Amino acid sequence: MSLLMEHSLSPSMIRGQGYDGASNMRGEINGLKTLIMNDNPRAYYIHCFAHQLQLTLVAVAKNNVNCTWLFDVLANLLNVVGASCKRRDLIRKHQAQVVAQALEVGEIESGSGLNQERGLSRPEDTRWGSHYKCLISIINFFPSIVKVLEEIEENGSPDDKLKAQVVLGSLESFDFIFMAHFMLTIFGYTNDLCVALQRKEQDIVNAISLVKITTNVLQKMRDQG
Structure with missing residues (x-):
């Protein structure tokens, strides 16, 4: 005071x-x-409504068996590939090669602010948008992650080999690919709403309109599903 x-x-x-x-x-x-x-x-x-939205999304996701399984797989993945600096460096190395090849064939563009090096982010229930960022990083790093898991499977300790094999089997399954992209779409809409609600110049009328728009989009997705 x-x-x-x-x-x-x-x-x-x-x-x-x-x-x-x-x-x-x-x-x-x-x-x-x-x-x-x-x-x-x-x-x-x-x-704070933006924080309420994030907590609600996480709570709903945890009550869904498929979503719970998805984020359990992600947690296991992050524990395996993030267990040492060496493994994190391997992912960065492989990712740099992927980006270089994509630039060479013109799949992506170069320029200021583009293709910046990013690490794998871990989702946290109390941090806004962390689940969305985690899914984006996993999808973007997917080829590099697979290569590192394959290397662990080949050269790691017996315990690490088993963990890598289990995680790799889940990552390459249809269920994981589908759920990852499905939740990325949902969190994409809600993340846009969270970001908008935190703008300093936001007014209550516009905020209510954004909430309604996001709700309608998610309801259409549910009805179509």
Whole structure:
């Protein structure tokens, strides 16, 4: 509260507060939400809608057997190929070769900001859009990942060979390919909504319109499926 006063912001003028709901922000004993409401009971707390959307998506996905299986496979994959710096470097090496070949035959374009080196991102339930970014990186790195898993299968320890074999079998299955692209499409729509909702210049009317548009698109996908 002293920070607000330092910037000539009166707590008595606060009419609302909103953030992602982290425990240190909304704690019932000494969180920011409580401190503000103790000083001004009219400063109603509203959970960040973009964060609610992400948590809802993750909760729904975990209640679906196919989605749960998909992200279990991804978790196992990341544990195997991310177990050491050597394996992560191997993926980068293979990916650099893939990009070089694609540039050579004209499949992709070169230029400022294009083809930047990226690593495999791990999904986290409390981080917005992390599942979407994880799927994008897995699909983009797919040929390189397969090569590294094959190398582990050939040269790794008995335990690592078994893990690589199991993960590789799942990655090359129709079910994994279908679910990965299906969830990428869904998270693509919802990620666009999350990004839009976090814009500083966003207004409530436009936000409601974006929510309706995304809801209609997802309902059409459900009906067509």
